[in-house]
Amino acid sequence: MPHLPRLSPRHLLIPTAIAIGVVAAACGGDDTxxxxxxxxxxxxxxxLHTHTTQSADADVSQTLDKVLSKAFNTYGLDWMAVTNHLRVSTRDDKGNLLAAPIPMATGVERYELPRLAALQAPGAAYASKLIFSGFEWDxxxxxxxxxxxxxxxxxxxxxxxxxxxxxxxxxTRDATMFDTTDVAAWKAxxxxxxxxxxxxxxLKAIGWLKDNYPNTSYAVINHPSRNKGSYTVEDFRRFNDLAPNIVFAIEGMVGNQMEPDRGGYTAAYTPENAPLRAYGGVDYVVAKVGGVWDALLGEGRRVWNLTDSDTHFKIxxxxxxGYFPGEYAKNYVFNGASGAATAKDLLQGLRSGKMFxxxxxxxxxxxxxxxxxxxxxxxxxxxxxxxxEKVTITIRFKSPAKNNYEKPVDxxxxxSVKPVVDHVDLIAGDVGAKAAQGTAAYAVATNAxxxxxxxxxxADWKLGADGYYTISYDTVASKSQYFRLRGTNLGVDVAGLTQGGxxxxxxxxxxxxxxxRFNDINDRNYRSLWFYSNPVFVTVR
Structure with a gap:
């Protein structure tokens, strides 16, 4: 195995997350x-991934107003994308049956966006929240x-x-469902x-986004291993090569966590299907150390991990x-802008990778x-x-007084359970050249x-007055690498849940x-909690 720099522990309590300034001598000179x-x-x-009653596979009771209330009033989110399936819709935002099916784009314009505009108007219920319409494409x-x-x-x-x-x-929507003037313009x-x-x-669709919305669109790969043969590492590389500013994230921490098969990963439980499983609720693509995600990061690709609820209904x-938005899964994105976040701020934050x-x-x-x-x-x-050169790695985290665990469920x-981190793993991998299409390296799905x-x-962290636990470690840079974090409430060897960490x-x-069964599923999920950070790259010149 390739040699990684030896880490020697050094505990350092840092009082705030803002005013940290480390003074160090520059290598090769006397300047400070x-x-x-x-x-x-x-x-x-x-x-970033939610459904309402306008998706045919969501429950009729999953109205737009209900989902928003759960997300913002009950579970305290700051932003949410409504992402109904890009299929025909047979219901409006309140669950009322339509006279005839309509394209989802029509439903967004006719029902979803007007309601969102009313709820986000000055003085309205969600005036301070960021809510927008996206979609989930087959x-x-x-x-x-x-x-x-x-x-x-x-x-x-x-x-x-x-x-x-x-x-x-x-x-495959029937062309007659669209406005005839639009269809004529598209055909022209x-x-x-x-x-x-x-x-x-x-690939044509990804190219279309790049040609028409190069800086104002995104495309996130959802539940990548839920169905056999859906994606290969070559697919991920092609999408990212074609539009790195658009295809920059994988939903590794998947939704549908309230299903009997965690995450809805229903492939037969056989050894050959190991890559089609969820591990602590996390897709194999991300959960496997040295797997697909690490293979992409090992090329220096800016491909980030996300989580979502994929809410359709709870029970x-x-x-x-699945759980409601914000109830079980959360993405924390850093927003450096003052005031309420805008879609532009969020897109910038998502692209930056400064999120967990x-x-x-x-x-x-x-x-x-x-x-x-x-x-x-x-x-x-x-x-x-x-x-x-010496590199100081600082990790600071905080946990809330309690989470949303209910007993009985729903x-x-x-x-009133306080989540407690058992351990945090610092994971590193080497960074080398980007694989080229047509080469054997393009199909390699591991990073050894x-x-x-x-x-x-x-034993390695200290609690500060600000509620943060802090760890600091020094290492010496000898090669280009990336570092990422993974944490859990589970011990290193918990029967049926972890082995060797x-x-x-x-x-x-x-x-x-x-x-x-519903209570057992909920207990299973809250017994097995995880967080994943995005990486920090170190380039040795």
């Missing part, structure tokens, strides 16, 4: 530099992709014209061809599906940064150093250099009694 402090701003929590020959398309401007607004055109070009622009069948059509009749994702509110704040002699970089950043009766460099426990494949939670 002040390492810049951590940028000011705030973490904003949100969900990508030809693959699986689901979460997409947002915006028109330019200081705040960005959902491009209704862009959503209509995308739905026409890249779905593109001819009679539509792109909704092949893998090349999928209805004999079935359970968490289940069950295990943590609600995370400062993870690397400092050399001249600069400091946080999640998503790249620290430039010279060989032999009863409104809080279990990736490993847990150090496992921190309560690694999460084990989640097993199906079954049972004939519905109420008991």
């Amino acid at each position: 530099f002040v390492v810049p402090p951590i940028a000011q701003g705030r973490w904003i929590a949100g969900d 990508m030809p020959t693959h699986d689901h992709i979460g997409i947002g398309i915006f028109d330019g401007g200081d705040k960005l607004a959902v491009s209704t014209g862009g959503v209509r055109e995308f739905e026409y070009l890249f779905t 622009k593109y001819g009679a061809t539509r792109y909704n069948k092949t893998g090349d059509d999928a 209805v009749g004999n079935n359970s599906s 994702s968490v289940y069950g509110d295990l943590i609600n704040a995370l400062d993870f940064n690397l400092a050399g002699a001249r600069e400091r970089k946080e999640m998503g950043g790249e620290l430039q150093v010279v060989s032999g 009863s409104g009766m809080a279990a 250099s990736t490993r847990v460099v150090k496992r921190f426990t309560s 690694e999460p084990l494949a989640d097993q199906r939670t079954a049972g004939a009694d519905n109420l008991q």
Whole structure:
């Protein structure tokens, strides 16, 4: 195995997340530099993948108003994307049956956006919140992709014209369902061809986003391993090569956590299906140390991890599906702008990689940064150093007084459990050249250099007056690498859940009694909590 720099522990309590300035001698000279402090701003929590009753597979009771109230009034989110399936809709935002099916783009324009505008008007219920419409697309020959398309401007607004055109070009929707004037304009622009069948059509859609909305769109790969054969590492590389500013995230911490098969990962429980499982509720692509995500990061690709609720309903009749937005899964994105966040701020934060994702509110704040002699970089950043330079790794995290665990489930009766981090893993991998299409390296789905460099426990951190637990470690840079974090409330060896600190494949939670099964699923999820940070890159010059 390739050699990683040896880490020697050094405990350091840092009183605030803002005013940190490390003075160090620059390598190779007598000048003194002040390492810049951590940028000011705030973490904003949100969900990028939600459904309402306008999606046919969501429950009729999953109205837009209900989902928003759960997200913002009950679970305290700052932002949310409404991402109904880009399919036909048979209901309005209140669950009323429509006279005839309509394209989802029409439903967004006719029902969703007007209601959101009313709720976000000055003085309205969600005036201080960021809410926008995206959609979930059935990508030809693959699986689901979460997409947002915006028109330019200081705040960005959902491009209704862009959503209509995308739905026409890249779905099998009958052309007669669209406005005849629009269809005539699209045919004049593109001819009679539509792109909704092949893998090349999928790439055509990513290229269309890049051509038309290069700086104001995103495309997130949702639940990547839920269905066999949906994606390969080559697919991820192609998407990212084609539009790195758009395809920059994978939903590794998946939604649908209330399903009997955690995350809805229902493939047969056989050894050959190990890559189709969730591990601590996390897709194998991200959960496997040295796996697909690490292979991408090992090329220096800026591909980030996200979590979402994928809410359709929680418990209805004999079935359970997912938690409400913010109830169990949260993305924390750093917003450096003053005032309420805009879609432009959020998109900038998502692209930057300065974010972390968490289940069950295990943590609600995370400062993870690397400092050399001249600069400091946080999640998503790249620290430039010279060989032999000392690098200080600082980790600071905080947990809330309690999470949203209820017992019985969905009863409104809080279990009043405080989430406690058992350990935090510092994971590192080497960074080399980017694989080129047509080469054997393009199909390699592993990074053999990736490993847990150090496992921190309560013996390694100190609690400050500000509620943050702090760890600081020094290492010496000898090669280009990335560092990322993973934390859990579980011990290193917990029967059926972890082995040697690694999460084990989640097993199906079954049972004939519905109420008991729902409670068992909820208990399973809150017993196994995880957070993942995005990486910080270190480039040795």
